[in-house]
Amino acid sequence: VVKMSVPSNRILKRPGNRKNFHIHTIFSDGKLSPRQIILWAKRKGRKHISITDHDNFRAWADTEGVVKKRTYGGQTLRELARTPHQGKVKRLRVTTGAEFNCAHNGTKIEILGYHFNELGKGMLALQEKTMGAAEQRAMERIQFLRRKGFVINPQKIDPFNYAWLDAELSRAENKTLLEKLAPDKNNPLLSLRSFLFQGTNSPYAKEAQEAFIDAHNVIDTVRRNGGIAVLAHPLQYFRHLDSAPIEQEKKVEELVQSLKKIGLRGMEVEYSIRADGSYYTKEQMKLLRRVARRNRLKIFGGTDYHHSPRDTI
Numbered sequence: 001v002v003k004m005s006v007p008s009n010r011i012l013k014r015p016g017n018r019k020n021f022h023i024h025t026i027f028s029d030g031k032l033s034p035r036q037i038i039l040w041a042k043r044k045g046r047k048h049i050s051i052t053d054h055d056n057f058r059a060w061a062d063t064e065g066v067v068k069k070r071t072y073g074g075q076t077l078r079e080l081a082r083t084p085h086q087g088k089v090k091r092l093r094v095t096t097g098a099e100f101n102c103a104h105n106g107t108k109i110e111i112l113g114y115h116f117n118e119l120g121k122g123m124l125a126l127q128e129k130t131m132g133a134a135e136q137r138a139m140e141r142i143q144f145l146r147r148k149g150f151v152i153n154p155q156k157i158d159p160f161n162y163a164w165l166d167a168e169l170s171r172a173e174n175k176t177l178l179e180k181l182a183p184d185k186n187n188p189l190l191s192l193r194s195f196l197f198q199g200t201n202s203p204y205a206k207e208a209q210e211a212f213i214d215a216h217n218v219i220d221t222v223r224r225n226g227g228i229a230v231l232a233h234p235l236q237y238f239r240h241l242d243s244a245p246i247e248q249e250k251k252v253e254e255l256v257q258s259l260k261k262i263g264l265r266g267m268e269v270e271y272s273i274r275a276d277g278s279y280y281t282k283e284q285m286k287l288l289r290r291v292a293r294r295n296r297l298k299i300f301g302g303t304d305y306h307h308s309p310r311d312t313i
């Protein structure tokens with residue numbers, strides 16, 4: 001478990017900024033429920049937020065046949081946001097959202113969909129597909145780890161929150177192998193996970209036949225339902241070029257130009273995550289802003305909020 005520290009979030013500390021378009025809840029790997037997010041955002045004085053869980057928008061609507069429009073104490077999220085509540089902001093705008101894992105010309109990317117009609121044509125079917133692919137990827141991880149010699153027999157698999165995988169890797173039977181393979185002996189679990197799974201050149205990415213839905217499908221469905229498609233954290237796909245910003249800018253630009261042809265309308269420019277202390281620097285945000293301007297893409301920002309109320313919503 002990573003211990004979260006109190007953030008100094010440059011995006012949201014800037015006076016006047018009252019928006020956050022990147023928030024996770026218990027419907028993926030966040031710690032708070034959508035209802036708690038709404039209440040907390042009001043208390044913090046936010047004006048407009050979007051809840052953007054991985055591969056699903058179950059905070060709003062469930063898969064077909066289960067719960068169509070989700071309510072919280074009898075109220076929908078929008079009604080909850082409008083209900084007066086003590087705090088800095090009485091009325092909060094809350095926009096539908098999701099952060100969809102998908103692939104575009106062989107690159108794994110994440111597309112933020114905003115402002116779509118969650119019950120519109122094809123939306124629930126899209127959700128079923130993206131959730132199915134996430135489940136398949138979880139199974140692929142299990143098989144990959146078993147091939148490496150780990151004992152993995154999970155009772156319950158949650159494709160949006162890999163806490164169960166950590167528990168499996170921490171089994172006594174895996175101790176020797178874990179310690180042998182982990183790059184950082186002080187933090188074997190975390191370092192092994194990032195070594196094996198993170199990035200396009202990771203052993204897992206090279207070996208596994210990963211299930212990803214095509215970006216075209218995501219963008220199209222979101223747009224046809226009144227939504228807007230936005231590229232999430234565009235530098236994340238080119239972190240290997242962090243020390244070569246000119247090259248990195250070129251790569252980001254190529255990607256967004258290609259995505260624009262299939263309907264991308266925005267880019268996440270202001271972005272911060274805290275789990276590993278990786279903020280986009282001022283320079284990196286400037287880089288992204290330039291790309292967005294040149295390509296006439298709308299600029300979005302958020303904190304990729306996952307954790308406790310001490311984090312910045």
Ligand SMILES: [Zn+2]
Pocket residue numbers: 022024099304
């Ligand atoms: Zn996210």
